[in-house]
Amino acid sequence: DTEVTQTPKHLVMGMTNKKSLKCEQHMGHRAMYWYKQKAKKPPELMFVYSYEKLSINESVPSRFSPECPNSSLLNLHLHALQPEDSALYLCASSHYPGPYNEQFFGPGTRLTVL
Amino acid sequence: KQEVTQIPAALSVPEGENLVLNCSFTDSAIYNLQWFRQDPGKGLTSLLLIQSSQREQTSGRLNASLDKSSGRSTLYIAASQPGDSATYLCAVTHAGGTSYGKLTFGQGTILTVHP
Numbered sequence: 738d739t740e741v742t743q744t745p746k747h748l749v750m751g752m753t754n755k756k757s758l759k760c761e762q763h764m765g766h767r768a769m770y771w772y773k774q775k776a777k778k779p780p781e782l783m784f785v786y787s788y789e790k791l792s793i794n795e796s797v798p799s800r801f802s803p804e805c806p807n808s809s810l811l812n813l814h815l816h817a818l819q820p821e822d823s824a825l826y827l828c829a830s831s832h833y834p835g836p837y838n839e840q841f842f843g844p845g846t847r848l849t850v851l
Numbered sequence: 852k853q854e855v856t857q858i859p860a861a862l863s864v865p866e867g868e869n870l871v872l873n874c875s876f877t878d879s880a881i882y883n884l885q886w887f888r889q890d891p892g893k894g895l896t897s898l899l900l901i902q903s904s905q906r907e908q909t910s911g912r913l914n915a916s917l918d919k920s921s922g923r924s925t926l927y928i929a930a931s932q933p934g935d936s937a938t939y940l941c942a943v944t945h946a947g948g949t950s951y952g953k954l955t956f957g958q959g960t961i962l963t964v965h966p
Contacts, residue, residue: 743894779940779956780895793953827894836882836944837902840954842895 741843743828749849752818758846760811760828766841768834769811771803772827774845780827786811787834818850853878853945857957864931864964872926872960874941879922885954886915886926887940895940899926931964938962 772780785793831838
């Protein structure tokens with residue numbers, strides 16, 4: 738298995754809802770990432786997990802809560818989001834954390850907040 | 852602060868042409884540079900990774916070069932095909948501070964190859 742999978746593909750939620758995004762990889766990678774991409778903009782890093790521990794939080798609002806239950810799985814819990822949070826959310830992984838490692842991306846979850 | 856710029860922002864070419872996409876970065880203290888392809892509404896596909904000690908990488912019709920000292924990279928696509936139409940993003944990984952290993956992306960080049 739040489740890919741990063743993300744579910745769901747699309748998600749529509751209201752501002753009072755709680756939902757979660759899921760990311761999985763079975764390549765034995767020990768670093769996983771969440772990125773946010775607005776339309777016609779490049780991806781922006783949100784969180785980095787290294788060996789299942791949160792190592793980087795790019796000052797993301799607390800309404801986004803990441804979780805890494807095991808080395809293959811990464812979740813992003815969403816609560817009380819705003820319409821401006823609508824975006825494509827991308828998950829990525831790399832063999833190890835740190836700057837020398839190629840990052841592999843999933844197909845993304847298209848999130849719409851009403 | 853690292854800034855990555857891609858030129859041109861958009862490019863339209865007829866099928867069969869060889870073309871060059873440009874990427875420049877302001878801080879030469881990078882570890883590597885990655886080129887990605889993104890189809891509309893989809894995720895990113897990694898095309899090539901060049902470590903800072905390397906000058907170029909090749910994969911099929913793609914060749915990427917890196918001149919770290921001048922802060923430039925080019926992606927060369929030979930014999931372009933309509934299936935190459937996509938947005939091409941370059942990203943650099945730099946060290947230091949709280950963003951160790953963070954990818955900084957350029958704005959992308961939108962490529963259209965018409966039959």
